[in-house]
Amino acid sequence: MNQTQNPSDERSGLPMGLGRKGLKSQDGQIVSGWLAPHPPHLVYGENPPQNEPRSQGGWETLRWAYDRCRARIATQKPDVIIVHTPHWQTCVGHHLLGINQLSGVSIDPIFPHLFRFRYQVNCDVALSEAICQEARSRGLKSKLMKNPNLRVDYGTIVTLHMMNPNWDIPVVVMSAHSSPYFFDQRRYDDEMVELGIATRQAVIQSGKKVVLAASNSLSHRHFDYEPDPSCPEDMSREHIYSHSQYRWDMEILQLMAQGKMDQLLSKLPEFVTEAKAEVKAGGLMWMLSAMGFPRTPATVYGYGSVIGTGNAVVEWNPDFKKSSHQSLI
């Protein structure tokens, strides 16, 4: 746990909404937020010992992007990584893992030939509980998952492994409330903004240094067939699903890289509809809200397609000059 600030390091991060003058040395902080997609192909391409299937590589541009993400996180030295996953969908509210340690074998039900991963997830239950309480106090439905036999979803595992392959940083795992599929996106986005604020408040009170991860692809129309089942990593067969999807991804990434937060937020609903973007699940909105919708340019570490979907590894750092979340709620 880092209880001191380095005033010379603009990227070290401060509690959102407080500004430098409001900072107390014991306050927690969000040091970075990441768009951190979870195609299991990335783990498959890397061949870590935990994953049973073996490959000849593949999807290197995204894996190199994650290499830089890993290096950044190593310098940021977070106490906790908080991940919001779209593959743990909950009908009633926002759930968080509430067990100290969960372990087992995660087999992706969609790509079982690529991902059969032996995992051990160590959770920061105290922080999970604090986020849960904050969310409830803001009128959201939220609860801790305490069944030790739950199998952790592959989205969580892929994102966490790609960010921190040593698995030596405790995590908080948050589910995706399925309401955008049953009600409307606007109502859900409002919830995710509130969940982001609740997360930030809990982080500040925790005194911990935290990295956030929105586990989402960008455009999300897949191939509906496997180009070469005998060699899934044949990169001569990999490409974005359509030019339209590609253009959408580039437009969104450009807005991120230019720090044009207002334009980004106004474009997201159309992006979700037109490119079937996985950000529909709410992780990006949650993360940006938790960080006070930073207007500092994001850093795009890499972009690539995975069976047609568009994926990017992107980092945001806290915006010390302006905390704009209040005007956006």
Next chain:
Amino acid sequence: MSDTQTQTIPSHNLLVGAWVPGMPHLLKESKSYAQLAKAMESIGHQWAQAGVKQILFFSTQWRSVLGHMFLAGPDAAGIHVDDNWYDLGDISYQLNFDPKLVEDCAHAAEIRGFQTKVIRYPGFPIDTGTLVAHNLILKGARQHHPDHSFKVGAVSCSIYSDYLDTFELACSLQAVLKDQGTPTGVVVVSLLSGRTLSDDFGEVPEQIASQADEIFNQECLQAIDHADIDHLKSLVETKGGASCADMGLRGLAFLEGLGLWTATQGGQLMAYGPIHGTGGAVISFG
């Protein structure tokens, strides 16, 4: 099931079908879901009586992206926790597979032009719906036949298939299932309307999530009963999105493609009711 009984089954009854919900709530001893659970058990009882020895599942909770997957084993036993309804408790299961049946089905689909993948990974996460349906149907089968068991297999529900694709997939499997000589049940695990209540379990009275969803469900049930396939398709097209029709009710296309739901043969409704706001129905076919 004795050999004598098996031999008395008319050939046209070698293939029977059922549409069932797969929510884990059904495994609770709750009067809210007793009617649905009993109906599923009743399916099992009837099938055991009829000599059904194998079941092919098509569950909307097992979704695939790259073509269709066929689950062929290995035999599996253990505890499953639904990632949504984990508070309802662990689900114990034991499944014994019929790999040849599944491989033959996959081969038939491949010949028809579908991309298929036969899955045989120990620990593969079998979906909640398949396990709930299997447990209740097996429970019913064993009420009067304590030693009865079903060999099983499963076909995934491709998210990129539509009604017609699913119909054609099922058409490709029909000959395999009818010709292999063993009485077989086909279980479609699906809801009608799929919208859930937004309150936690037990916080509010059980009811269909909205009046529009209730109307949609009733109209679908009528179309299924009257074997009005065109009307059902029209309902899905016009109202299915608004009522979150479970995977566009393509489970009915699966039953239609297998010849279990035809223009002259409707489904027999055995129970209908809400499950956390969704539309649950138990319907027998064939």
